[in-house]
Amino acid sequence: MQIGWIQLVEFRNYRTLEFSPSSHLNLLTGPNAQGKTNLLEALGFLLTGRSFRTSRLSEVPRWEATSSSVAGEICRAEGGRTVRRMIRKLDNGGAQASGDTCEWARVIAFGWQDLDIVTGAPGARRNFIDGFAGRLYPGHLATLLRYRQILARRNHVLQSRELDAEAQLEPWDEQLVSVGMELIGRRRKAAAMLQTELGRVFPALSGVRQKVEIRYRTALAEATEAAEMLAALVRLRRVELRRGVSLVGPHRDDLAIELDGIDVRSFGSRGQQRLIALALRLAEVLPVTEAAGSTPVLLLDDALSELDARVRQNVFREIDGAEQVFLTSPEALPARRAACWTVRAGAVLREGDADVARGSVAQA
Ligand SMILES: Nc1ncnc2c1ncn2[C@@H]1O[C@H](COP(=O)(O)OP(=O)(O)O)[C@@H](O)[C@H]1O
Ligand SMILES: [Mg+2]
The missing domain is CATH 3.40.50.300 (P-loop containing nucleotide triphosphate hydrolases)
Known part of the structure; x- marks a missing residue:
């Protein structure tokens, strides 16, 4: 277009x-x-x-x-x-x-702030994968917004210190799990598409044959079923109630980005890190073209x-x-x-x- x-x-x-x-x-x-x-x-x-x-x-x-x-x-x-x-x-x-x-x-935009995808905190990588998933799947960002609302309500219950907090959590657990697994599913698909394209784009830009890898990282390992996330929540119930925060779900996840098996955060010069960030943006082009038509x-x-x-x-x-x-x-x-x-x-x-x-x- x-x-x-x-x-x-x-x-x-x-x-x-x-x-x-x-x-x-x-x-x-x-x-x-x-x-x-x-x-x-x-x-x-x-x-x-x-x-x-x-x-x-x-x-x-x-x-x-x-x-x-x-x-x-x-x-x-x-x-x-x-x-x-x-x-x-x-x-x-x-x-x-x-x-x-x-x-x-x-639109796919690259700017200096994209260095954060490579060197910044996990939140920057979650924003990146959500932005990409939003370009692939209309509705992803609305789901994300809904998840954040559910998470805030659930954290509110965890922090309330009320005697029946555990009982109050139940409906929030169910919603967190169903919306959370939907987000994780789309992010995983998005990361897999990036992986395929990045393997071509990064060496084409750098001119060097290096193995570049991007993986979705979640505390749920390979779990795909809502029941598995629910089980993880039940396992962590005591700790969550003590700390007053939700400890499992897409808001805690990250992307692993590696060059020849080494985490890119600890890799090379700023120029190299910028090149990886640019390659990630350019790797979006083909999947977005296919999804958007x-x-x-x-x-x-x-x-x-x-x-x-x-x-x-x-x-x-x-x-x-x-x-x-x-x-x-x-x-x-x-x-x-x-x-x-x-x-x-x-x-x-x-x-x-x-x-x-x-x-x-x-x-x-
Ligand atoms: N809302 C605004 N109204 C008027 N000027 C603005 C506004 N926001 C930013 N600027 C000015 O726009 C100028 C150019 O910004 P920018 O496009 O970032 O420059 P560059 O050419 O270096 O990319 C800056 O001098 C900045 O102060
Ligand atoms: Mg500028």
Whole structure:
């Protein structure tokens, strides 16, 4: 799928912007703090109604403004659709998003925060696998939300210290187990798909044949039946009541990511860790394409920094197989078949046009 055009009003540092990107690779270059990441955020927001960099949408409208709007055309082989979305700041400091939705739109975004998938706490890896599972299975994120509500209620009972707490737990146990196993089942499938693709993508990027492995890790080992999770809860009942927290379930799980059998957290340079994070994102492309029935738009924020020239070429080769890609960089990059744009102070100029603009200033 592709974004045909996008129009921003009061979005971050953009007062207004009209941008018609190329249908393939778009290179967005410019110095720091000019609006490159903000533009990627807007493209992602158009497609999904979410920001890949913040959960606080109130940060998005331009500081002096009370609302932002984003409109654009999303196209695929079966036809296009015009989508409009708004973010309105609320008096209580929050924000409200509204507007059209496009069920088939998919985006895969890579940013500096993705280093956390490799080096961060388990929560970062759970967010990663849930984001991916959400792109594969519509409804996954709603299930996750439901699970979190059940978990909060169950923890509340565990902390209540009431005499009949154990009896009160029973209905929550059942719900935790049925929704929990549903989440675990989808995450396991998602991790297995990543494993298959990562085995191809990572060596293609690094240029080195290394065995890379990603596995879903849960205290339930290979268990697939709800009864097995229930049994684990019963086993841990005393400890849970003493500590006041739920100790089994998808909220405690993690992903093991290994290179040649070594945990990547303790592996190599930041460049290598960033490359693994990028490979994980690019490994999402094929499974998401198959699940959604059309190719996702790729938003790659500063994805080439800290990578050497040879690896950068490998990244270009890999993304050449994708459909529409937006790649930001503080420096000009040697890419064939790319539309080059300069981002400066909340404006986006086609590189040729930028030259013309500079030329006319020089002549004046
Ligand atoms: N809500 C906002 N209103 C106005 N400016 C903002 C807002 N949020 C961020 N900015 C500004 O946007 C600028 C560019 O940000 P960004 O897109 O991250 O730059 P970069 O080109 O380095 O990726 C920064 O100077 C930042 O202060
Ligand atoms: Mg940036």
